[in-house]
Amino acid sequence: MTSSDIRVKICGLTDPGDVAAAVGGGAAYIGFVFFPKSPRHVAPSEATLLAAEIPPGVAKVGLFVDPSDDLLDEVLEAVPLDMVQLHGAESPERVTAVSNRTGLPVMKAVGVRDAADLSGIDTYSTVADLLLIDAKPPEGAALPGGNGLAFDWALLSGRRWAVPWMLAGGLTPENAAEAARLTGARQLDVSSGVESAPGKKDPERIRAFLSSVHGVSLP
Numbered sequence: 001m002t003s004s005d006i007r008v009k010i011c012g013l014t015d016p017g018d019v020a021a022a023v024g025g026g027a028a029y030i031g032f033v034f035f036p037k038s039p040r041h042v043a044p045s046e047a048t049l050l051a052a053e054i055p056p057g058v059a060k061v062g063l064f065v066d067p068s069d070d071l072l073d074e075v076l077e078a079v080p081l082d083m084v085q086l087h088g089a090e091s092p093e094r095v096t097a098v099s100n101r102t103g104l105p106v107m108k109a110v111g112v113r114d115a116a117d118l119s120g121i122d123t124y125s126t127v128a129d130l131l132l133i134d135a136k137p138p139e140g141a142a143l144p145g146g147n148g149l150a151f152d153w154a155l156l157s158g159r160r161w162a163v164p165w166m167l168a169g170g171l172t173p174e175n176a177a178e179a180a181r182l183t184g185a186r187q188l189d190v191s192s193g194v195e196s197a198p199g200k201k202d203p204e205r206i207r208a209f210l211s212s213v214h215g216v217s218l219p
């Protein structure tokens with residue numbers, strides 16, 4: 001077992017006070033949601049202002065769901081993103097195309113409900129710079145992520161991929177350390193677990209999440 005600091009992404013920020021809580025608490029990544037159906041959606045102009053509060057060394061991630069090239073261009077013109085997160089049904093070819101178009105590292109989300117879904121992770125490990133292993137949304141869900149739903153973490157036990165990966169789905173300040181220990185994840189992504197209501201981040205929960213994984217011993 002080694003004790004190491006886990007890198008955390010706080011996703012779906014819409015408010016400068018929440019950005020300050022995330023940065024002050026040691027987040028490695030801040031996520032902005034460019035998906036109008038999400039309660040965490042921000043316009044490019046809003047994200048520009050929030051991004052200005054983020055110091056170098058903390059990565060600014062733009063979350064997109066099956067984005068058009070026009071949307072990618074519009075956002076990238078306004079917001080100095082460091083990474084693109086693709087959270088829709090993008091094919092491996094589309095992941096490569098987005099990477100080439102934006103010139104940014106691409107993190108591809110893969111939904112997991114049961115063991116049969118694990119092959120999807122292998123598929124994207126050859127084209128994405130980072131994998132985001134998230135719970136599959138419930139049937140008919142309005143959002144493909146950000147549902148506060150966890151999957152069976154034991155499915156990932158002992159599994160490794162050729163590229164770095166991040167664990168997401170239903171993480172909270174209460175379960176994040178256990179999730180990291182069980183899966184070996186060295187990076188975690190959280191959205192609804194640090195909110196007081198959908199789209200309303202809670203700075204206390206952001207700080208609690210970040211301190212809960214400090215110094216966790218990993219396999």
Ligand SMILES: O=C(O)c1ccccc1N[C@@H]1O[C@H](COP(=O)(O)O)[C@@H](O)[C@H]1O
Pocket residue numbers: 011012031033035038039040063065087132134143144145146147148149168169170171189190191192193
């Ligand atoms: O947060 C959203 O609104 C969202 C919308 C569309 C796709 C993904 C979204 N969020 C991502 O979902 C996972 C898990 O979120 P949660 O912690 O279970 O609420 C996370 O990667 C977010 O980046």
